[in-house]
Amino acid sequence: MSPMGHCDINTTLERAGLSKTSQRVAVLTALVHAESPLSAREILQRVSGKGRINKVTVYRILASFKAGSIIREIATDHGENFFEMACRHNPTHPHFYCRACRSLSCLPSAGHQDRWLQEYRAADESIETVAINFTGLCRRCRNEIARDPAGPLQGPSGGKRSSP
Amino acid sequence: MSPMGHCDINTTLERAGLSKTSQRVAVLTALVHAESPLSAREILQRVSGKGRINKVTVYRILASFKAGSIIREIATDHGENFFEMACRHNPTHPHFYCRACRSLSCLPSAGHQDRWLQEYRAADESIETVAINFTGLCRRCRNEIARDPAGPLQGPSGGKRSSP
DNA sequence: ACGACAGATGCAACTCGTTTGCAAACAGTA
DNA sequence: TACTGTTTGCAAACGAGTTGCATCTGTCGT
Numbered sequence: 001m002s003p004m005g006h007c008d009i010n011t012t013l014e015r016a017g018l019s020k021t022s023q024r025v026a027v028l029t030a031l032v033h034a035e036s037p038l039s040a041r042e043i044l045q046r047v048s049g050k051g052r053i054n055k056v057t058v059y060r061i062l063a064s065f066k067a068g069s070i071i072r073e074i075a076t077d078h079g080e081n082f083f084e085m086a087c088r089h090n091p092t093h094p095h096f097y098c099r100a101c102r103s104l105s106c107l108p109s110a111g112h113q114d115r116w117l118q119e120y121r122a123a124d125e126s127i128e129t130v131a132i133n134f135t136g137l138c139r140r141c142r143n144e145i146a147r148d149p150a151g152p153l154q155g156p157s158g159g160k161r162s163s164p
Numbered sequence: 165m166s167p168m169g170h171c172d173i174n175t176t177l178e179r180a181g182l183s184k185t186s187q188r189v190a191v192l193t194a195l196v197h198a199e200s201p202l203s204a205r206e207i208l209q210r211v212s213g214k215g216r217i218n219k220v221t222v223y224r225i226l227a228s229f230k231a232g233s234i235i236r237e238i239a240t241d242h243g244e245n246f247f248e249m250a251c252r253h254n255p256t257h258p259h260f261y262c263r264a265c266r267s268l269s270c271l272p273s274a275g276h277q278d279r280w281l282q283e284y285r286a287a288d289e290s291i292e293t294v295a296i297n298f299t300g301l302c303r304r305c306r307n308e309i310a311r312d313p314a315g316p317l318q319g320p321s322g323g324k325r326s327s328p
Numbered sequence: 329a330c331g332a333c334a335g336a337t338g339c340a341a342c343t344c345g346t347t348t349g350c351a352a353a354c355a356g357t358a
Numbered sequence: 359t360a361c362t363g364t365t366t367g368c369a370a371a372c373g374a375g376t377t378g379c380a381t382c383t384g385t386c387g388t
Binding site for chain 2: 338339346
Binding site: 183184185186203204205219220223224242243244245 | 383
């Protein structure tokens with residue numbers, strides 16, 4: 001989907017002033033190769049195979065990456081946040097969040113987003129980021145509901161946790 | 165700031181098919197009179213004075229209000245979500261979230277928001293809501309940092325929880 | 329007004345994402 | 359190689375939000 005895998009791991013870490021540890025390389029690699037934004041949990045899963053790494057370390061690495069503007073964080077209802085590369089190959093764009101399966105996907109850029117950021121920044125220099133988030137049901141969940149309207153996936157409202 | 169207080173409590177509850185309990189009236193009143201979106205915690209505080217009410221009840225009431233399209237929910241990094249009236253006196257608009265004091269405020273509507281919702285809906289009917297969220301430092305926190313750059317409020321990155 | 333019943337509330341305990349404190353492991357440098 | 363600041367792992371904590379269940383309360387029919 002997104003033109004990923006372009007960013008060099010070493011260069012990226014260097015430019016952010018971060019030393020090259022195996023854990024940071026692993027997390028960054030996972031993010032660079034991700035087809036869509038990843039949650040901390042997903043990152044931990046993908047990285048656990050290669051070498052020993054801890055949940056806490058993942059969170060700390062993500063915090064340092066965000067501090068170095070290597071990645072962006074995308075908030076969702078439900079508390080679980082997602083992370084994606086913030087390199088020039090991946091300009092800011094809207095996201096779509098499925099309230100049923102709680103997956104996040106990227107939408108084509110509306111083009112306005114960075115322009116807005118500039119405009120609003122001029123008006124009030126404290127603004128640092130813009131996020132445009134769409135919510136609804138992804139195709140798969142919509143079909144699932146059509147098949148079983150009484151299932152665990154309710155209408156545009158419903159409970160928060162989908163799994164018991 | 166926002167032209168609130170216009171919505172009749174009874175009518176609003178009735179139209180959503182919700183019985184008129186003292187707790188629902190209290191929560192709805194708090195939201196109608198709020199000058200900016202409120203978190204569940206803030207709602208609980210404001211409502212605790214008037215009659216007995218429980219945290220869980222607040223969450224359940226908010227869920228039912230959202231189900232009835234009485235309110236909108238605004239997600240933030242940090243997991244704490246905010247709620248605001250969704251009546252016709254308060255059309256959808258962007259929000260600004262201060263990453264330091266974690267307050268949420270309303271921004272003037274860019275006008276695009278509802279139009280976008282229509283357009284994207286046409287392309288993929290599963291989309292239900294759009295959210296436009298700006299992040300940064302509010303005026304107060306910016307000044308605070310200027311005064312004490314080594315204080316608890318770091319740069320555009322930093323940790324999440326501000327309190328110990 | 330009264331009584332019954334579905335729906336709403338309170339309480340306690342829980343889940344889950346995220347954070348903190350501290351000691352052990354590590355990287356970069358002298 | 360020894361030294362020193364950084365990074366990691368572990369366990370425990372935190373806070374928002376949720377669930378199960380017993381109790382209470384609107385609402386509706388009489």
